[in-house]
Amino acid sequence: MPKARLPILTALAILWLSPTASAEHWDVIQSKLTDGCTMQKYMAIVKDFNAYYQDKGYQAEILVPLHAEEQGSFFWIGRSASASAFGKAYDHWVMELPKEGSTVSQLSTRFQDCSDLVSRQSYMHP
DSSP states (O other), X not given: OOGGGHHHHHHHHXXXXXXXXXXXXXXXXXXXXXXXXXXXXXXXXXXXXXXXXXXXXXXXXXXXXXXXXXOSEEEEEEEESSHHHHHHXXXXXXXXXXXXXXXXXHHHHHHHHHEEXXXXXXXXXX
């Protein structure tokens, strides 16, 4: 198995074994902090994102590596009750993103200023 997949599989195994891992759709985003951004600043953006998406069927948590070959990345685990619920939340994001001054646009800018995307994957939890 390629070493790059081990952190993702480890994160998913931890979530699967966790009693709170009940969502059917997981949005897994691997990122790295940009120069000048801290995890504290990134977590403030995540807090604002979760507050905004609280009623939209999508919530996120962040996993940082404790024991992993790749220490420079962290993982966004977005949870939705189903692929359909994820689709609705994602559609909302896509529709609001181009609207100047929208909350989604502002969040996107903050995320882009603070992190670089490494990979994105989706999983279904049976």
